[in-house]
Amino acid sequence: MGRLNPRLLLTATVFLAVAVAMPQTMADDDIEQVRKLRNTESILPLSQILKKIEASYPGTLLDVELEYEDAKFIYEIEILDANHVVQEMKVDASTGKILTTEHD
Numbered sequence: 061m062g063r064l065n066p067r068l069l070l071t072a073t074v075f076l077a078v079a080v081a082m083p084q085t086m087a088d089d090d091i092e093q094v095r096k097l098r099n100t101e102s103i104l105p106l107s108q109i110l111k112k113i114e115a116s117y118p119g120t121l122l123d124v125e126l127e128y129e130d131a132k133f134i135y136e137i138e139i140l141d142a143n144h145v146v147q148e149m150k151v152d153a154s155t156g157k158i159l160t161t162e163h164d
Contacts, residue, residue, distance in 0.1 A: 094126065103133050103153035112156050113137065117147050126153060134159065 097103045106124060119141040127134050133153035138146055146164040151157065 097133065097153075104156050106135065109135055109137070109151055109153070109156050113139070113149070113151070113158070116158075117141065117149070117161075119147065122146065 119139040123138040125136045135151040135153050138148050149161040150159045
């Protein structure tokens, strides 16, 4: 399948901003929360996380969510690999360490 292209990265970034945004009144608060986390360097940029992941998990990015679990921020990422298998992983948003992986 190849490398993640910049258009997919932009789509994932926009999706991340929108995914945490339901309803609209919460959207502004959630987007501001992500900005604060990035400004204080509490979480790594999604682009940095995806570059690290693609070395071991090349494919097409399907979904990204930023969650707060077990007292830390976690990127939940789904990638469709060359064999058409969805790879699901949880990544520590502050370190970039892959915490879990599984596939469907």
